[in-house]
Amino acid sequence: MTTTMDEPAAGRAAAPPDGLPRLLPLVPGVPEDLGAHLARYGRPPYRGGPGLLIHGVKAAGLTGRGGAAFPVHRKVAIVAGARGRKVIVANGAESEPASRKDGLLLRAAPNLVLDGLQLAAEAIGASEAHLYLHPGFGPEIGHALSQRAAAGLDRLDVSITEAPPRFLAGQESALVNRLGGGPALPTFTPPRVSERGLGGAPTLVQNVETLAHLALIARYGPRWFRALGTAQEPGTMLATVYQADGISQVMEVEIGVPLSTLLASQPAAQALLIGGYHGTWLPMAQAASLTLDNATLNQRGAAVGAGVIAALPAGRCGLVEAARVARYLATESAGQCGPCLNGLPRMAAGLAELAGRGHRKQVRADLERWAGLVTRRGACNHPDGTARFVASALTVFAPEISVHARGHCSATNRTPFLPLLHGMPTTEDDWI
Amino acid sequence: MSGTTAFWYASRATGIVSLLLLTAVLVLGILVNRQGRLPGLPRFAVTSLHRNISLLAVAFIAVHVLTAVLDTYVNIPILSGVVPFASSYERGWLTLGAISFDIMLAMIITSLLRGRLNRVLWRGVHLLAYLCWPVAFAHSIGSSRDLQHGWLLDLSIACALMVAAAALWRLAHAARQLPRAARVAAILARHSPPTGTRGPARARERIAR
Amino acid sequence: MAETLRVNPINCTGHGVCAELLPELISLDEWGYPIIDPRPVPLALDLEARRTVAACPALALKLVRTEAPASVR
Numbered sequence: 264m265t266t267t268m269d270e271p272a273a274g275r276a277a278a279p280p281d282g283l284p285r286l287l288p289l290v291p292g293v294p295e296d297l298g299a300h301l302a303r304y305g306r307p308p309y310r311g312g313p314g315l316l317i318h319g320v321k322a323a324g325l326t327g328r329g330g331a332a333f334p335v336h337r338k339v340a341i342v343a344g345a346r347g348r349k350v351i352v353a354n355g356a357e358s359e360p361a362s363r364k365d366g367l368l369l370r371a372a373p374n375l376v377l378d379g380l381q382l383a384a385e386a387i388g389a390s391e392a393h394l395y396l397h398p399g400f401g402p403e404i405g406h407a408l409s410q411r412a413a414a415g416l417d418r419l420d421v422s423i424t425e426a427p428p429r430f431l432a433g434q435e436s437a438l439v440n441r442l443g444g445g446p447a448l449p450t451f452t453p454p455r456v457s458e459r460g461l462g463g464a465p466t467l468v469q470n471v472e473t474l475a476h477l478a479l480i481a482r483y484g485p486r487w488f489r490a491l492g493t494a495q496e497p498g499t500m501l502a503t504v505y506q507a508d509g510i511s512q513v514m515e516v517e518i519g520v521p522l523s524t525l526l527a528s529q530p531a532a533q534a535l536l537i538g539g540y541h542g543t544w545l546p547m548a549q550a551a552s553l554t555l556d557n558a559t560l561n562q563r564g565a566a567v568g569a570g571v572i573a574a575l576p577a578g579r580c581g582l583v584e585a586a587r588v589a590r591y592l593a594t595e596s597a598g599q600c601g602p603c604l605n606g607l608p609r610m611a612a613g614l615a616e617l618a619g620r621g622h623r624k625q626v627r628a629d630l631e632r633w634a635g636l637v638t639r640r641g642a643c644n645h646p647d648g649t650a651r652f653v654a655s656a657l658t659v660f661a662p663e664i665s666v667h668a669r670g671h672c673s674a675t676n677r678t679p680f681l682p683l684l685h686g687m688p689t690t691e692d693d694w695i
Numbered sequence: 696m697s698g699t700t701a702f703w704y705a706s707r708a709t710g711i712v713s714l715l716l717l718t719a720v721l722v723l724g725i726l727v728n729r730q731g732r733l734p735g736l737p738r739f740a741v742t743s744l745h746r747n748i749s750l751l752a753v754a755f756i757a758v759h760v761l762t763a764v765l766d767t768y769v770n771i772p773i774l775s776g777v778v779p780f781a782s783s784y785e786r787g788w789l790t791l792g793a794i795s796f797d798i799m800l801a802m803i804i805t806s807l808l809r810g811r812l813n814r815v816l817w818r819g820v821h822l823l824a825y826l827c828w829p830v831a832f833a834h835s836i837g838s839s840r841d842l843q844h845g846w847l848l849d850l851s852i853a854c855a856l857m858v859a860a861a862a863l864w865r866l867a868h869a870a871r872q873l874p875r876a877a878r879v880a881a882i883l884a885r886h887s888p889p890t891g892t893r894g895p896a897r898a899r900e901r902i903a904r
Numbered sequence: 905m906a907e908t909l910r911v912n913p914i915n916c917t918g919h920g921v922c923a924e925l926l927p928e929l930i931s932l933d934e935w936g937y938p939i940i941d942p943r944p945v946p947l948a949l950d951l952e953a954r955r956t957v958a959a960c961p962a963l964a965l966k967l968v969r970t971e972a973p974a975s976v977r
Contacts, residue, residue, distance in 0.1 A: 451912045453968075590883070598878045600913035601937035608879050612886035619888060636933050642914050690876050727961050730919050739921045742961050809963050814915070 279483035282491070285499050286475050287515045288371050297410045300374035307378040307416060308481050313388035314343055316481055320386075323485035324497045325477060329354060329433070329470030330539070330569045332496070332557055335477070338467060341457045343387040345465035351389040352442065352461070353380045355396045355471040356426035356433035359539040359569040360591070360684050364501035365471050367513045369400055372475060373407040377421070379474025382481045384419050387467055392419040395438055397426050427694055428684060430540075430595035434643050435468050437597075446694035448597045449643035472501055492518040496556050496567075505573035507532040509680070519556040522572065526551075531577045534659050536681070538568025540588050541648025544581070544655040547574070564655070573681060580674035582663050584681050585656035586611070586618040592649040594687040597694075603646040606637035610653050620670045627664065630657060702766035707841055709759035711850075714835050716752035717799075718854040720745060721828050725861040729868060746806075753803060756796055788838035795831035798823045828858055906944035906970045909953060913937070915964035922965055925956040944970060 288295045295303065310316055321336035342349055353376060357365035369376060377394075384392050394404065401423060411417050424442050426432040432447040439460045441447040460466025469477075476498055480488050489497040496518045505511040507530045516525065526532070535550035537543055543565035545553075553559055557567050575581055593611035598604045613630045616622045634654045637646035657664070666673055688694060723745035726733070733741055760776035771789070775782035777797055779790040805812055805820045832855060836842050842851045873881055909929060911922075918936035928949060929941040945953045945967070957965045 451914050593879055593883055596879045598875045601916060601918050601935055602913065602933065604878055605882060605935040605937075608883035609886055611883060612888065616888045636939075640913060640933075640937070640939070642912070687880060688876055689880065691874065693876060727919075730917075738919065738924050739959055742919075742921055742959060814963075 279487045283499060283517070284515045285479060285491075286368060286372055286375060286472070286501065287513075294371045295374065297374055297407065297414065300372070301414075304375070304378075304479075304482060307381055307478065309382065309385055309418065310481075313386055316382060316386040316477075317343060319480055319485055320477060323480045323488040324495070325473065325480060325488070326496055327470060328472035328476065328500060328570070330359075330541070332567060335469070335473060338457055338469075339383065339387060342389075342465045342467040345458070348391070348462075348464040349387050349389045350391045350393070350461045350464050350466040351380065351384045351387060352393040352395055352438065352466060352468045353377075353421075353471050353474055354433055354435075354438060354468050355394060355400070356438065357397065357569075358426070358428075358430045358433040359541075359571060360430075360682050361505070361536075361539055361571040361573060362503045362569045363511070364503050364513050364570055366397075366400075368472055368475060368501060369396070370403065373404055374411070375475040375478050376471045377407060377411060377417070378481075379469075379471075379476070379478035380421065381417050381419060383467065383469060383474060383477055389419065389467070391461070391464075392421045393442055393461075394421050394423045395426050395433075395442065396423060397428060397432075401425070428686070429688060429694060430592065431597055431643065431645060434645075436643070438468060439466055441695075446691060448599060448694055449645075451642045493556050493558065495558050500555075500567070500570055502555065502570040502572055505571075505681075507574040507576040509576075511573075516555065518567075519554050519559075521552075521554050523551050525555070525572060526574050532574035533577045533579075534575045534581055536571070536573040536575065537565045539571040540592060540652055541644070542566065542568045542571065542655075543651055544585070544659040546659050564651075575680060576676070578675040579680050580618065580663065580672055580677075581656065581660035582614065582618040582667060583672075583674065583677075584679070585653070585660065586614040587679060587683060588681055589614045589649065589653055589656075591683050592645070592652065596645060597643075600641040600646075602637045602640035606633045606646060607649055609633055610637075610649065614653060614656070617664055617667060620667060620672065622668060627657065630654075700766055700768065702762040703768060706759050706762040706766060707839060709755050709762065710835060710839060711841070711847065713752055713755045713759055714831065714851065714854060716748055716755060717828060717831055718858055720749045720752055721824055721858055722861045723748065724824060725865045728865065749799075749803060753799060756799070760792075760796075785838050788834055791830050791834035792838065795827045795834060798827040798830070802827070825862065832858075907950070907953075907967045908942065908944050908970055909940050909957075910966055910968050911938055911940055912964045912966070915962050917962050917964075919961050921959050921961060922956050925959055926952055929953070930956070938965075 289303065317336055317339055320339060325335040326332040327335055355365050355369050357363070380392055380394070396404065404423060408417070408421055426438070426441060427447050429447055431437050431449060432441065434449050435456050436450040436452060437447040439456045440450060442461050456466045456468060458465055476488070492498045498518060499515050500518050501513055501515050502525070503511060503513050504525050506527050508527070514525065522535070532547050534547055535545050537545060537550070537560060545563060545565060549563065553563065555567060560566050575584060589611040593607040596603050596607045610630055610633050613626050613633070616626050630653060634650035638650050639647060641647070663673060723741060726741050727745050731741065732738060764771050764773045769784045771782050771784055775789050775793060777793055777800070779793045780786055781793070782789045801820050802824060805817050809817050832851070836851060841847050916937060920932050920936055922938050923930045923932045926949070929945065930938050933939050953967060957967055
């Protein structure tokens with residue numbers, strides 16, 4: 264069962280919403296202001312003390328919607344169980360250029376996110392709440408926060424911190440670094456931020472979509488949450504889907520939905536990128552039969568990730584697209600760890616060579632070796648994700664590599680397809 | 696020569712040896728930082744020698760101070776080894792000696808406790824080496840007539856030249872080093888295929904961090 | 905109690921002293937950075953491993969107790 268922003272669904276306050284949408288507004292394209300939010304969902308149901316919401320979150324089986332799909336109750340329990348001062352951060356820094364879901368959610372349903380932030384803060388006993396956002400959201404969220412303050416909805420003041428437009432800005436330790444006043448650069452773990460985070464305090468970092476789901480679980484309970492989705496990955500999720508004709512939209516879908524229902528059959532697509540730029544390429548023939556859940560995707564070496572599904576049209580060159588993204592990923596390296604610093608630009612250059620006409624014989628072997636060399640050798644998983652992206656591109660576009668080796672290219676359309684940000688970081692200030 | 700005792704000779708001798716050892720420690724320290732090697736020796740020898748000779752230097756300086764104190768010809772209080780201005784004899788020059796020894800002790804203690812200390816703190820104290828050596832050198836030349844002429848003067852100057860050369864080498868590297876934010880871009884530029892031709896000559900070097 | 909060698913890749917500057925001292929568990933990649941055997945250190949190499957950790961000029965190596973199964977992102 265899916266709905267896009269084009270299909271309305273019914274819903275009333277106090278009665279749990281049946282079907283979709285759950286997070287997205289009832290009237291597509293019309294953000295819900297506080298009045299509409301309260302009419303639809305009511306006030307945030309505070310439990311009266313820390314810890315009480317965690318059972319519900321565990322029973323609901325909520326997994327993180329920030330990319331790692333980690334069971335939310337475990338991270339929450341770790342922070343809740345710690346002693347002393349605790350911090351909560353709503354991570355809205357959607358650093359994946361191809362993903363628009365968090366931005367859309369923050370514009371369309373900020374109050375759900377902010378409810379979730381307050382409820383999770385109560386559950387862990389946080390004394391400090393932050394919202395971490397890319398530039399541009401400040402005024403709207405600030406307005407939402409002051410409306411909520413006037414209505415007396417929030418128990419904790421929320422500080423907003425701006426994230427730099429870096430791919431790693433939303434990474435947990437980079438985020439804590441940034442909140443602490445430093446650059447958005449990852450640090451070595453352990454200790455994880457849930458043990459020692461902002462100012463040394465245990466810090467719960469949750470993606471904004473995860474918090475929105477949590478806000479609904481708090482109202483309607485785990486049974487309701489599990490009414491959609493799969494047994495291991497219940498609920499709905501926001502996906503950014505790129506059709507082969509170039510049109511993209513954010514959809515709220517049930518986890519486990521067949522990919523074929525999300526994608527138009529025409530124009531024809533040659534391959535699917537699943538997860539985002541740390542995700543995996545799959546041949547279209549294989550991908551068409553898969554469902555959008557990690558249990559299925561993991562078997563093919565893929566994962567839901569940031570919820571990006573991009574169908575590469577038949578007339579494009581997959582190598583050129585992959586090379587563009589690989590170059591972006593390389594320039595977004597923090598440059599702190601030797602293997603990443605050395606491996607990622609070499610992989611990007613290697614893919615660029617493959618994307619050209621005629622290349623040296625050993626480039627392909629070099630790329631495969633480098634992808635293996637950088638995996639699990641950095642302080643964060645940027646090299647791992649990049650290696651996964653590159654390695655899957657080498658597999659899926661292998662026939663095209665042979666074509667290019669002979670000096671030709673199958674593509675008929677040379678316009679860039681996958682979205683990228685402009686501007687390479689060059690100075691320390693680019694990371695603040 | 697009346698009044699000069701074995702203690703006084705020992706203090707002068709250990710002083711000279713200490714200066715040589717400190718010169719070696721500093722040069723070796725720069726070699727460690729630059730990941731340089733000593734011909735014929737494995738990599739860990741450079742690190743090992745740097746650490747061990749620094750401890751040896753401290754031992755020699757301790758004897759150097761002790762024998763100067765024990766010598767009865769001049770009155771040098773034991774505290775003057777670490778406390779500036781504590782000696783009335785050659786107050787200025789001995790003060791320099793105390794200062795450099797204090798820095799040395801701080802460097803060694805922070806290095807022994809390195810795992811528990813803030814990295815920036817360790818680095819900051821260790822950088823004081825560049826202050827420690829010149830101060831020790833000034834103490835040596837100023838307080839010892841031995842070093843002010845003859846072959847000992849030549850030896851002292853040779854030490855100073857070696858330290859200066861090593862320090863310049865270190866500075867040159869620091870000046871050439873790319874800031875973190877620019878390193879990936881540099882590797883990308885070096886390895887990216889120029890448009891229209893086959894790939895670049897493959898280089899196996901790495902950008903040093 | 906099993907212990908594993910881990911390197912902090914942010915502090916590591918690729919001196920390569922570790923690979924010299926403990927070639928059984930550490931080798932260098934083509935850029936001079938250590939590739940460390942992820943399995944627990946065999947008892948016979950325990951002393952060597954501790955010496956290697958102490959010898960790292962950047963203090964980037966550490967011996968850690970095997971982590972608890974539930975690792976948090």
